[in-house]
Amino acid sequence: MAPAPAIEVRGVAKAYPIFRTPRHRVLEALSFGRLRYHRPFWALRDVTLQVPRGATLGIVGANGSGKSTLLQVIAGIVRPTAGTVVTSGRIASLLELGAGFSPDFTGRENLEMYGAIAGLPRATVRQRIPAVEAFADIGEFIDRPVRTYSSGMFVRLAFAAAIHVDPEILLVDEALAVGDAAFQHRCIAKIRELQRAGTTIVFVSHDMGLVKAVCTEAVLLAAGRVLRRGTPAEIVSLYHGEVSTAAVGDAPRPAPRAPDVVHPTFRPDPAFDRRAGLFRHGSGGARIRNVELLDAGGGALGSVAFGMEVTLRVHLEFYEDVPVSTLGFIVRDKTGVDLVGTNTNEEGRPLPPRPAGSTLVVDFTQRLPLQPGPYSVSTALAYSPTQPLYLDWVDNALVFDVLPPGHKHVHGKVWLPVDITIHE
Amino acid sequence: MTPAQALGRSLVSPFQVLLGQRDTIELFVRREIRGRYVNSVLGLSWAVLHPLALLALYTFVFSHVLSVRLGGDGGPASFPLYLFCGMLPWLAFADGVTRASSVLVEQTPLIKKVVFPSEVLPAYVVIAALVMEGVGLAVLLPAVVLFGGGLGWSLLALPGIVLLQFLFTMGVAWFLACVGVAVRDVRHVLGVLLTLWMFLTPIVYPADMVPARFRWVLALNPLYYLVEAYRDVVLGHRLPPPSHVAVLAGVAVVVFVAGYATFRYSRHVFADLL
Numbered sequence: 001m002a003p004a005p006a007i008e009v010r011g012v013a014k015a016y017p018i019f020r021t022p023r024h025r026v027l028e029a030l031s032f033g034r035l036r037y038h039r040p041f042w043a044l045r046d047v048t049l050q051v052p053r054g055a056t057l058g059i060v061g062a063n064g065s066g067k068s069t070l071l072q073v074i075a076g077i078v079r080p081t082a083g084t085v086v087t088s089g090r091i092a093s094l095l096e097l098g099a100g101f102s103p104d105f106t107g108r109e110n111l112e113m114y115g116a117i118a119g120l121p122r123a124t125v126r127q128r129i130p131a132v133e134a135f136a137d138i139g140e141f142i143d144r145p146v147r148t149y150s151s152g153m154f155v156r157l158a159f160a161a162a163i164h165v166d167p168e169i170l171l172v173d174e175a176l177a178v179g180d181a182a183f184q185h186r187c188i189a190k191i192r193e194l195q196r197a198g199t200t201i202v203f204v205s206h207d208m209g210l211v212k213a214v215c216t217e218a219v220l221l222a223a224g225r226v227l228r229r230g231t232p233a234e235i236v237s238l239y240h241g242e243v244s245t246a247a248v249g250d251a252p253r254p255a256p257r258a259p260d261v262v263h264p265t266f267r268p269d270p271a272f273d274r275r276a277g278l279f280r281h282g283s284g285g286a287r288i289r290n291v292e293l294l295d296a297g298g299g300a301l302g303s304v305a306f307g308m309e310v311t312l313r314v315h316l317e318f319y320e321d322v323p324v325s326t327l328g329f330i331v332r333d334k335t336g337v338d339l340v341g342t343n344t345n346e347e348g349r350p351l352p353p354r355p356a357g358s359t360l361v362v363d364f365t366q367r368l369p370l371q372p373g374p375y376s377v378s379t380a381l382a383y384s385p386t387q388p389l390y391l392d393w394v395d396n397a398l399v400f401d402v403l404p405p406g407h408k409h410v411h412g413k414v415w416l417p418v419d420i421t422i423h424e
Numbered sequence: 425m426t427p428a429q430a431l432g433r434s435l436v437s438p439f440q441v442l443l444g445q446r447d448t449i450e451l452f453v454r455r456e457i458r459g460r461y462v463n464s465v466l467g468l469s470w471a472v473l474h475p476l477a478l479l480a481l482y483t484f485v486f487s488h489v490l491s492v493r494l495g496g497d498g499g500p501a502s503f504p505l506y507l508f509c510g511m512l513p514w515l516a517f518a519d520g521v522t523r524a525s526s527v528l529v530e531q532t533p534l535i536k537k538v539v540f541p542s543e544v545l546p547a548y549v550v551i552a553a554l555v556m557e558g559v560g561l562a563v564l565l566p567a568v569v570l571f572g573g574g575l576g577w578s579l580l581a582l583p584g585i586v587l588l589q590f591l592f593t594m595g596v597a598w599f600l601a602c603v604g605v606a607v608r609d610v611r612h613v614l615g616v617l618l619t620l621w622m623f624l625t626p627i628v629y630p631a632d633m634v635p636a637r638f639r640w641v642l643a644l645n646p647l648y649y650l651v652e653a654y655r656d657v658v659l660g661h662r663l664p665p666p667s668h669v670a671v672l673a674g675v676a677v678v679v680f681v682a683g684y685a686t687f688r689y690s691r692h693v694f695a696d697l698l
Contacts, residue, residue, distance in 0.1 A: 016696060026607060072695065075539050079692040091539050099533035100540075104459060113455065116448040117540055 004088060006169055006200035007051040007074055012083035014069055014224075015040035043069040044080070045224040053089075056191075056201040058211040058232055060239045061221035067204040070221065071095060071171045074202060089168030089200065092118055096173070098158035103147035107138065107157050110146055118165045128164050135186065136160035156183055163190050170194065172203035188214060208236040237334055237374070264298075266315050266359035272397075282392040286322055286354070288379055290315040291397040306405035307369040307415070312398070314379055316360040323353045326385045327362050329397075334374050339413060340366075345385035369415040372404040435677065438543070438594075438684040445544045452548035453555060471559040475515060479508050486628045502659075505564070505572045509658050510627040510651045512560045517593050517647065518618045520553035524597030525604035526611055532698045542691055543684070546597040554590060568658060576661030585653045585664075591676035592646055595683030602690040605697050625651055646675045 017038035019025045024037035044066045051057050059067045072078040073085055075093040100117045101110045111132055115125030133142050136157045141149060149157070163170075191214055194201065205211055211218055211232050218235035220227045228238060268289035276288070293301045294311040304310055312329055328343030344351055344362070354360060377400075380393040404410075442449065461467045486492045487503045524546040534540050568575055604610045625647045626634065634642060642648045649672040653664040663669075 022608070029606070072536070077536060077539060078695045093537065093539050096533055096537035099537040100531075102455060102459065105455065109455075113451050116451050117534065117538060119539075122447045 004053075005050040006053040006055075006087065006089055007049075007202065008084075008086040009047055009049050009070075009074065010084050010086075012044055012047045012070075012073055012080045012085060013042065014044040014066075014073060014078065015042050015081045017041075042224055044073065047083070047221075047224070047226055049219060049226060049229065051200055051202060053200055054195070054198045055217060056195055056203070056215045058215035058218035058235070059202065059204045059221060060206070060208070060211060060218060060235055061227075065221040066224040067221055068095070068173055069224075071173050071202065071204055075171050087169060090119070091169045091171065092162065092165040092167030093171040094159075094162040094173065095171065097155055097162070101146055101154075101158060104145055106145055107136075107142040107149075108133075110157070111161050114161045115165070118167075120165060128166075132157075132160045132164045135164065135190070137183075159187060163187070163194070167199065169200045169202070172201065172205075174204055174206065208239065212236055264313065264361045264363070266317070266361055268315060268317065276394045276397065280392065280394050282381070282390040283383075284392065285320040286316055286318040286325070286381055286391040288314060288381060288392050288394050288397065289317050289359075291377065291379055291394070293377075293398055293400055301400065303401040303403050304368055305403050306372065306410070307367050309365060309367050312364040312377065314362045314364075316354075316362065316381060318354040318356055318358050318360070320356050321354070322383070322391065324384060325351050325354070325391065326382045327351060327379070328382070329364060329377055329379045331368070331370075332376050332378065333371075333413060337413070339370065339375070340368070343382075343385065350385075368402060369410075370402045371410040371413050371415075372402050374399065374401050431681070434681045434685065438680065441541060441543050442547055445541055445547075448544055449548050449551060452544065453552045456548060456552040457555060471556055472563055475508070475511065475560045476563070478511060478515075479504055482507050482511070482628050492629050492633070502572060505568055505659060506630070506655065507628060508560075508564050508567070509655050510625075512557050512564060513589055513650050513654050514622060514625065514627050514647065515560070516553045516557035517589070517596075517650075518622070519556070520550040520593045521596050521600050522611075522614055522618065523549035523553070525600040525614055528601050528605050528694060529608065529698065535698055536695050542694060543598070543687060546601040546687070547594065550590065550593050550597045553593075554586065564658070572659060573661070575658070578657040578661050578663055581657045581663055582654075585650070585657065585672075588672050588676040589650055591680040592650070592672075595676070595679030595681070598683035598687040599679075602686055605690075605694050621645075621647065627651060646672060646679075649675075 017025075018041050019028075019038050028035050028037045047066075047070060049057075059070060061067050069078065071093065072095065073080050074087065075091055075095070076085070076087070077093070077095075100114055102113070105113070108129065111129055112122070112125055115128070116122065120128075136142070136153075136159075138149070138153045138157055141153055142157075146154060146157070188210075191201065195214075201214075203211075203215070215232045217229065218232040219229045220235050220238055228235065230238075266289075272290045290313075292313040292315075293304070294313055295301055296309055296311075298311075301310060314327060314329070316327070326343050326345045328341065328346070330341030331339050333339055342364075351360065351362070376396045377398040378393070378395045379397045381391045383389045383391060457468075457471075461470055464470060466473065483504045486507070492503070527545045527549050528535060528542065531545055534545070535542055565575065565579075600610065600614070622628075624641060625645055626642065631642060631648065631652060649664070649668045653668060653672065656662050656664040
């Protein structure tokens with residue numbers, strides 16, 4: 001039997017009620033369920049994950065994706081709206097550096113306080129203070145009021161205090177990226193020491209280098225859901241271009257089909273709708289129902305040979321009368337840089353007026369001599385070529401790889417045809 | 425579990441929490457008391473000066489301006505002592521519950537960012553207020569020896585009365601701490617309510633000045649029993665009437681248990697509300 005995980009999160013969801021004014025909160029509470037003034041904001045939805053004992057799990061995701069809430073839920077600070085969290089072992093949370101420090105007291109006094117708050121017996125705290133002092137390395141300031149500290153000193157003391165609590169489970173939120181390079185180095189060394197000692201660590205960070213350096217596993221959160229769990233390198237590269245192979249990952253690659261070069265038909269894809277939901281905004285007056293990448297024969301492509309001519313086919317469905325509209329796309333690399341893109345107006349091919357209930361299939365055909373690697377395509381349908389008002393915008397509509405050219409190296413992000421003349 | 429066992433457990437478990445966290449509470453209490461005075465010129469002497477200043481003020485107003493008189497044994501010094509003796513438990517109560525109503529908001533980082541037993545926060549402000557009362561008692565008791573009728577064996581009952589006072593204050597404090605998180609206005613309301621409560625309690629006037637038809641108001645007021653018990657054991661050289669002790673003890677235990685239960689029940693939402 002496998003040993004019980006240190007942290008087990010099962011089906012956890014967390015909703016925060018949003019009230020327009022504090023008065024509404026009171027009115028709703030006093031009505032005992034008869035009145036409803038709030039609307040829920042779901043910070044987490046159906047999160048399930050286990051962290052094995054001794055593992056270090058990195059949590060990455062955009063701002064507002066629910067990372068901090070997840071840590072608070074694991075810590076037991078915030079009670080989930082649904083689902084359960086089971087943890088085994090003493091937890092220390094480093095969600096905010098210096099929480100509980102008071103500025104009028106000396107560093108040493110604050111360390112005693114911090115230890116007590118963290119639940120350590122006083123004798124243990126006294127015993128550890130020299131080690132904390134040495135780690136923080138702030139010299140005689142340890143006996144001066146914390147309000148006289150520079151912000152760097154404060155952070156060093158706070159971090160030193162937190163990391164010397166010696167928990168079985170350590171939860172860290174964005175706290176490691178502090179201090180100068182030498183101090184960071186020491187922090188990482190200390191983390192490794194904790195890892196060797198079998199501490200289970202969960203940490204949230206925007207510092208992808210750190211995630212790769214320290215974590216044994218990582219998860220990508222988006223809009224309160226776990227998009228993908230994997231090796232740190234995998235998750236970091238996903239996070240980096242907001243490339244959503246995670247969203248796409250479970251969907252089967254489109255199967256090769258009979259070519260229909262002659263007259264392509266409108267072909268919506270429910271799987272596309274599902275994953276587009278995560279990355280979509282717009283009025284909804286029309287929708288992008290499918291995006292395909294095809295070779296010259298009309299076969300679906302998952303990866304593209306360097307420089308090969310490909311067709312990006314976009315299937316549109318209109319739900320209102322749209323006299324004028326513009327369809328565009330942009331190809332992004334894994335770090336989110338816009339590389340190639342255009343729209344129908346830019347290229348002098350405006351879309352015809354569309355009545356409600358009609359469909360349209362648009363092909364963009366071009367060569368993609370891009371540096372080998374993963375790319376994502378965003379597509380958008382706008383009301384007008386000049387105003388940023390969108391019927392539908394889908395980020396990460398499609399993900400594909402460019403394969404390395406056999407015969408040469410691609411020095412930049414894009415290779416452009418070049419003529420070379422040598423004059424002797 | 426029989427109801428008696430259930431009551432026993434609900435009475436014991438808050439004590440277990442408080443005892444388990446006594447190191448933390450002690451540090452908080454020290455920090456609270458030092459924190460109040462650490463940057464002031466007169467420092468800790470304010471702990472004595474503040475009640476003395478109130479004492480002088482109330483003595484002037486009630487004894488000299490409004491001519492409140494004590495029945496019977498009153499010498500010239502006895503009104504200030506009488507007043508001071510009633511004021512000390514009142515101030516500790518009012519101070520404790522007022523601070524408790526805002527302490528969770530003040531310590532938001534501890535609640536939102538640290539795994540921490542938040543019961544400790546109202547507890548430390550209540551205990552800090554009791555420690556401050558201790559400073560006041562250290563002034564009162566010698567004064568009773570020097571200017572009053574001296575001290576009697578009845579003083580030995582004072583710790584028991586202080587314990588009941590603690591239970592009652594603690595229960596109210598836990599309850600108000602919860603209310604204070606949900607409704608921030610409670611601070612403002614509380615100031616008015618406490619002033620009203622103080623004047624309904626025989627602190628600045630003797631209980632026997634209250635007309636008979638209003639005596640029932642006193643009988644409903646737990647602080648009345650508390651203040652009178654203080655005066656009995658410190659000034660009166662007698663134990664409080666057993667019926668009074670029984671009422672005070674009963675109310676204190678019920679409020680303590682109910683306050684703790686309310687806090688335990690509500691604590692899960694603190695982090696959401698702060």
